[in-house]
Amino acid sequence: MTSANWLFLTGMMGAGKTTVGQRAAQALGWRFVDLDQRIEQEAGSSIASIFASEGEAAFRARERAALERLLTATPPSPPSPGDSPGTVLALGGGTFVQDGAADLLRSHGPTVYLNVPPHELVERLSSPEAASRPLWGDAEALEALLARRHDRYLTADLTIDAAGLEPGAVCAAVLQELGQISALRGFDALKVELGSRSYPIWIGDGGVEEAAEMVGLQLGALDDRPSQLFVVTDDRVAPLYLQAFEERLRRGPWRVSSVVVPEGESSKSLDRLGQVLTALLERQPGRRDVVVALGGGVVGDLAGFAAAVMLRGVRLVQVPTTVLAQVDSSVGGKTGVNHARGKNLVGAFHQPTAVVMALGMLQTLERRQVSSGLAEVVKYAVLDGEPLLEELEGRAERLVAEPQQHGDLVARCCAIKARVVADDERERSGSRVTLNLGHTFGHAIEAMGGYGEVTHGEAVALGTLLAARASRVLGLARSPSEGQLELEGRLEALFKRLELPTEPAGYLRQGRQMAGWMKQDKKAQGDQVTLILPVAAGDVRLHPVRTEALPTLLEQLARGSQGG
Numbered sequence: 001m002t003s004a005n006w007l008f009l010t011g012m013m014g015a016g017k018t019t020v021g022q023r024a025a026q027a028l029g030w031r032f033v034d035l036d037q038r039i040e041q042e043a044g045s046s047i048a049s050i051f052a053s054e055g056e057a058a059f060r061a062r063e064r065a066a067l068e069r070l071l072t073a074t075p076p077s078p079p080s081p082g083d084s085p086g087t088v089l090a091l092g093g094g095t096f097v098q099d100g101a102a103d104l105l106r107s108h109g110p111t112v113y114l115n116v117p118p119h120e121l122v123e124r125l126s127s128p129e130a131a132s133r134p135l136w137g138d139a140e141a142l143e144a145l146l147a148r149r150h151d152r153y154l155t156a157d158l159t160i161d162a163a164g165l166e167p168g169a170v171c172a173a174v175l176q177e178l179g180q181i182s183a184l185r186g187f188d189a190l191k192v193e194l195g196s197r198s199y200p201i202w203i204g205d206g207g208v209e210e211a212a213e214m215v216g217l218q219l220g221a222l223d224d225r226p227s228q229l230f231v232v233t234d235d236r237v238a239p240l241y242l243q244a245f246e247e248r249l250r251r252g253p254w255r256v257s258s259v260v261v262p263e264g265e266s267s268k269s270l271d272r273l274g275q276v277l278t279a280l281l282e283r284q285p286g287r288r289d290v291v292v293a294l295g296g297g298v299v300g301d302l303a304g305f306a307a308a309v310m311l312r313g314v315r316l317v318q319v320p321t322t323v324l325a326q327v328d329s330s331v332g333g334k335t336g337v338n339h340a341r342g343k344n345l346v347g348a349f350h351q352p353t354a355v356v357m358a359l360g361m362l363q364t365l366e367r368r369q370v371s372s373g374l375a376e377v378v379k380y381a382v383l384d385g386e387p388l389l390e391e392l393e394g395r396a397e398r399l400v401a402e403p404q405q406h407g408d409l410v411a412r413c414c415a416i417k418a419r420v421v422a423d424d425e426r427e428r429s430g431s432r433v434t435l436n437l438g439h440t441f442g443h444a445i446e447a448m449g450g451y452g453e454v455t456h457g458e459a460v461a462l463g464t465l466l467a468a469r470a471s472r473v474l475g476l477a478r479s480p481s482e483g484q485l486e487l488e489g490r491l492e493a494l495f496k497r498l499e500l501p502t503e504p505a506g507y508l509r510q511g512r513q514m515a516g517w518m519k520q521d522k523k524a525q526g527d528q529v530t531l532i533l534p535v536a537a538g539d540v541r542l543h544p545v546r547t548e549a550l551p552t553l554l555e556q557l558a559r560g561s562q563g564g
């Protein structure tokens, strides 16, 4: 497979090559050509009459000539700067199975077989318009024809089982799978499996333009395409990326507008939410319209919550631009804002339609923010087990210096989160609760600093360290194997190398205040807070603590510092 400038659809008559092809072309911003129509135009007569008057062999010769002309012709319109126009070509039912055709097509671009079982084809072809199709006789003839062609069809680069699917869904599947074989834009896909609300996570090496293009592609393939896209971003991301992002999105069949909020945690407030909603409602959104969150976790949580509540819920696409948002906050559907009583206390579960991340955008991130996001990566490693933890220990400095080079780690974290979310979407059965490792201490630390002194990730690093210390102090931690440091010491060393804080003493000294914030935690139930404590890498325990016992525990943790 060479370039991505051609996409060929093959399959039997009635498989949906034209409809799906038109949709795919629209989503990609490419032109669409139907080979049969092209032949009819060139011959000045219908396929049926060519068959009748000249026979099948002559038709095949015409077909081959038309195909070769198309493939060798220069692109029809002069490309606009930076554009790479392509063509989606719906082949005739027999084109692909002619000798040599598959190789010829494959040398130009991916070939996709739309596989529809014979009984469904018969149903589709039983409409009066289908009667003029030359090789369509009866169900038996069609079945025999499919049997003759099927093995050849299966040699296409991709087979999509299109049985029972609407054209929009087939189109989405084609585009999604093409991404998976990297024929399109160098994106890899993961999936959050939530039945009919499942969604893809696209991870690509590119930058803002690739991200915008992928967003357009995803939305363009929807059956109920939006007519407006609302990009929500912050005033640090906007000067870097908004113009390019919007420009690329505007190539699609929708209006694009944006709302820019001040950067930082203070934007996760009810006031700011109100302002965002007002700005969006002034644009008269419809239920099909889409909010696109372009930014870090703050923008994702705020814009996500706005999408969850506007018109009782519109669709959301997450385009995370920080390490933290890429590995964690953009996946899983938690949205919300802070309240004077505590962090993230007002919010909603609202799963996105897609998550699109471009690693190239991490290059502009401040070093401190890179480190901050890596704290969540360490959290995943503590949850997942030794191999991931050792992997981080092996490349800590490189992670901070060049976060855009570590797509494999981003993908691993997303895969863990996707798995946990699929298992326990609303944090009911327990597995999703574990993702809060380090967060009960961490949220308290963030609140004590007035949400500005430490970043979320820095607070999570301190919180994870405290969770490991609590596990040791409470006698839960497993002794390390010989020659290895115990978990707390390992985490402390790793956080230092990742340029994250490792000294929670200042917070622990204000134990009563810290305990007060911990009681506000969403995992607090009655007079109990459930701490998530790592016993070893890959093994965490839910450990309930009476809220009145928290100050004592915090004192123990202050005394239990291995440094003093």
Ligand SMILES: NC(=O)c1ccc[n+]([C@@H]2O[C@H](COP(=O)([O-])OP(=O)(O)OC[C@H]3O[C@@H](n4cnc5c(N)ncnc54)[C@H](O)[C@@H]3O)[C@@H](O)[C@H]2O)c1
Pocket: 234, 235, 236, 237, 240, 263, 264, 265, 268, 295, 296, 297, 298, 299, 301, 321, 322, 323, 324, 325, 328, 329, 330, 331, 332, 333, 334, 335, 344, 361, 362, 363, 364, 365, 366, 369, 372, 373, 455, 456, 457
């Ligand atoms: N919803 C969830 O499941 C979930 C999970 C974890 C964290 N969170 C939330 O995420 C938030 C923290 O997210 P964050 O760390 O991304 O913070 P953030 O959104 O404040 O981003 C950090 C800073 O980086 C800037 N920035 C973003 N992208 C950039 C880029 N590509 N180049 C340069 N600068 C860029 C932002 O403007 C901001 O100044 C917290 O509010 C936390 O509660 C939510």
